[in-house]
Amino acid sequence: MTQVLLGALSLGLLWAIMTIGVYITYRILDIADLTVEGSLPLGGAIACVLIANKVDPFLASFIALLGGCLAGLCTGLLHTKLKIPALLSGILTMIALYSINLRIMGSPNLSILRKPTVFKPLTTLGMDKNLSIIVVGVVASLLIISLLYWFFGTELGSAIRATGNNQKMVRAQGINTDTMKILGLVISNGLVALSGAFIAQSQNFADVQMGTGSIVIGLASLIIGEVLFGGRSFYRRLLALILGAVAYRIIIALVLKMGMNSNDLKLFTAITVAICLWLPQGKEMIRKIKKSMAKEGA
Amino acid sequence: MLEIKGLTKVFNAGTVNEKIALSSVDFSMEPGDFVTVIGGNGAGKSTLLNCVAGVYPVDGGHILLDGHDVTRLPEHKRAKFLGRVFQDPMMGTAADMNIEENLALSFRRGKHHTLRWGVTNAERAKYRELLALLDLGLENRMTSKVGLLSGGQRQALTLLMATLESPKLLLLDEHTAALDPKTAAKVLQLTEMLVKEHQLTTLMVTHNMNDAIRMGNRLIMMNEGKIAVDIRGDEKKSLHRADLIALFEKSSGSKLESDRLLLS
Ligand SMILES: Nc1ncnc2c1ncn2[C@@H]1O[C@H](COP(=O)(O)OP(=O)(O)OP(=O)(O)O)[C@@H](O)[C@H]1O
Ligand SMILES: [Mg+2]
Numbered sequence: 404m405t406q407v408l409l410g411a412l413s414l415g416l417l418w419a420i421m422t423i424g425v426y427i428t429y430r431i432l433d434i435a436d437l438t439v440e441g442s443l444p445l446g447g448a449i450a451c452v453l454i455a456n457k458v459d460p461f462l463a464s465f466i467a468l469l470g471g472c473l474a475g476l477c478t479g480l481l482h483t484k485l486k487i488p489a490l491l492s493g494i495l496t497m498i499a500l501y502s503i504n505l506r507i508m509g510s511p512n513l514s515i516l517r518k519p520t521v522f523k524p525l526t527t528l529g530m531d532k533n534l535s536i537i538v539v540g541v542v543a544s545l546l547i548i549s550l551l552y553w554f555f556g557t558e559l560g561s562a563i564r565a566t567g568n569n570q571k572m573v574r575a576q577g578i579n580t581d582t583m584k585i586l587g588l589v590i591s592n593g594l595v596a597l598s599g600a601f602i603a604q605s606q607n608f609a610d611v612q613m614g615t616g617s618i619v620i621g622l623a624s625l626i627i628g629e630v631l632f633g634g635r636s637f638y639r640r641l642l643a644l645i646l647g648a649v650a651y652r653i654i655i656a657l658v659l660k661m662g663m664n665s666n667d668l669k670l671f672t673a674i675t676v677a678i679c680l681w682l683p684q685g686k687e688m689i690r691k692i693k694k695s696m697a698k699e700g701a
Numbered sequence: 702m703l704e705i706k707g708l709t710k711v712f713n714a715g716t717v718n719e720k721i722a723l724s725s726v727d728f729s730m731e732p733g734d735f736v737t738v739i740g741g742n743g744a745g746k747s748t749l750l751n752c753v754a755g756v757y758p759v760d761g762g763h764i765l766l767d768g769h770d771v772t773r774l775p776e777h778k779r780a781k782f783l784g785r786v787f788q789d790p791m792m793g794t795a796a797d798m799n800i801e802e803n804l805a806l807s808f809r810r811g812k813h814h815t816l817r818w819g820v821t822n823a824e825r826a827k828y829r830e831l832l833a834l835l836d837l838g839l840e841n842r843m844t845s846k847v848g849l850l851s852g853g854q855r856q857a858l859t860l861l862m863a864t865l866e867s868p869k870l871l872l873l874d875e876h877t878a879a880l881d882p883k884t885a886a887k888v889l890q891l892t893e894m895l896v897k898e899h900q901l902t903t904l905m906v907t908h909n910m911n912d913a914i915r916m917g918n919r920l921i922m923m924n925e926g927k928i929a930v931d932i933r934g935d936e937k938k939s940l941h942r943a944d945l946i947a948l949f950e951k952s953s954g955s956k957l958e959s960d961r962l963l964l965s
Contacts (some may be wrong), residue, residue, distance in 0.1 A: 531914035554816075558809060564837070565806055568795035574756070575793075576782030577811035 415649030416540025424594035425621035437493035441500025446599030446608035471596020479558030520604035548641035624648035709761035719800035740923035781811020784863030793859030796848030853884035
């Protein structure tokens with residue numbers, strides 16, 4: 404059981420980086436970006452191909468991040484320059500990335516068994532694989548939220564936040580909303596690809612399918628984090644994303660342990676997300692029903 | 702300060718819904734002018750202000766701001782010349798950001814956005830002083846989300862933001878129309894105070910004839926995409942509602958029907 408929980412913890416920490424990426428588009432920019440379903444495997448593909456070709460795994464992960472940025476740029480340009488709706492722009496990039504990922508890997512999946520990974524330095528110190536993933540995951544995700552905390556406090560970061568709030572106002576302040584949206588998409592997909600690179604290294608292979616359903620997992624983690632651990636301050640909200648991603652993996656591990664068929668997992672996740680998204684309105688609805696019932700009773 | 706030549710704007714050109722919102726309008730403002738704009742529904746008042754602000758491309762004519770031809774400049778590149786307050790109090794601020802962050806965005810209007818802090822301590826002190834002038838207690842709520850403020854408070858804040866870095870031209874489009882009469886009066890009073898203090902060139906749309914007559918040094922009345930009446934100086938000072946209605950009917954050749962304008 405501890406092994407199961409440790410496994411969930413390590414996986415959750417790697418997916419936390421992806422969740423932070425989803426947060427940037429979904430919450431800050433107010434865009435549902437499906438590019439992530441392609442940029443996650445893109446990160447895995449780039450990292451694995453480079454590692455298979457003897458590139459240092461840290462450098463390979465960084466290049467994977469840049470690849471994700473490029474994918475975000477592509478979606479951003481489709482959306483702002485060609486005026487294609489954001490959702491559709493993301494889908495277009497996602498579909499295109501499927502072919503590109505196959506090209507990069509040369510096959511639907513690519514193993515890097517016994518090749519060095521970013522976890523290698525810790526395992527050579529005698530650390531258990533799960534533990535080394537947890538250490539890398541904690542360090543990386545805390546580093547990323549600290550960087551983002553700083554960034555979204557700067558002039559540029561404030562402009563991106565404002566763009567997600569009120570574009571008309573932002574343009575009236577002399578800010579190019581197109582540039583801000585592109586920038587947000589670039590950062591978001593960079594993080595998602597980095598997450599993909601780490602996930603692939605943790606499982607020793609990349610798969611062209613590894614991004615399928617990832618947007619839903621990201622949203623589930625984000626919402627679980629907000630509901631269970633959310634707070635007022637921005638740092639607290641970023642931290643809640645990491646905790647949410649871990650909580651999601653633990654929930655999944657527990658329901659599997661309780662005997663759920665793993666084929667039903669995606670259905671379970673989708674239903675969970677639907678309920679969570681409905682929750683704010685649902686609370687209001689229940690409050691109203693209670694109120695009207697109280698009135699009738701009186 | 703503002704020079705408009707032959708400005709034309711057509712919506713839905715070439716369709717059955719074609720609408721000539723502005724039809725070769727010529728209009729100019731001297732530095733320090735405070736022009737009030739009135740006119741019936743659909744007369745083209747908002748379209749005029751939106752064309753100046755660059756919200757959409759124009760179909761003909763030229764717009765010069767402070768000597769620069771801005772006709773083809775995108776909205777965000779003209780912003781450095783302009784302060785704007787909209788009819789909808791929700792439109793002028795970012796709801797999920799706090800008061801000081803909103804002010805800081807305006808403080809940097811038209812400047813490059815770098816990786817320096819979004820709000821500095823020196824700015825905070827300045828904002829506190831300015832907010833105190835509004836007399837709404839906002840100086841003690843600088844880290845409150847703007848979304849928590851009332852419509853009047855938000856509009857007062859937007860006004861402060863629009864005038865923070867003295868714009869070349871202040872554009873006000875019925876900025877008190879969505880407020881209750883008491884709050885509207887307060888926001889108008891603030892408008893006069895800020896315009897006077899910064900000696901701002903101002904173009905203010907209103908549907909309140911009395912305000913249009915009382916405020917500013919010049920009044921224009923629009924009708925069907927044209928400026929129908931243009932009154933300034935002493936003539937404006939001695940103007941009455943009845944004169945204005947008569948002037949309008951004479952210039953447009955039609956009766957001023959029951960309209961928001963008459964009811965106000
Ligand atoms: N974005 C748009 N698309 C199509 N038609 C528009 C658009 N904006 C304005 N119009 C039309 O152009 C005309 C002028 O509109 P405008 O908003 O400038 O009027 P207004 O003088 O501000 O009126 P109001 O007092 O109602 O605010 C109207 O007939 C309006 O229907
Ligand atoms: Mg209007």
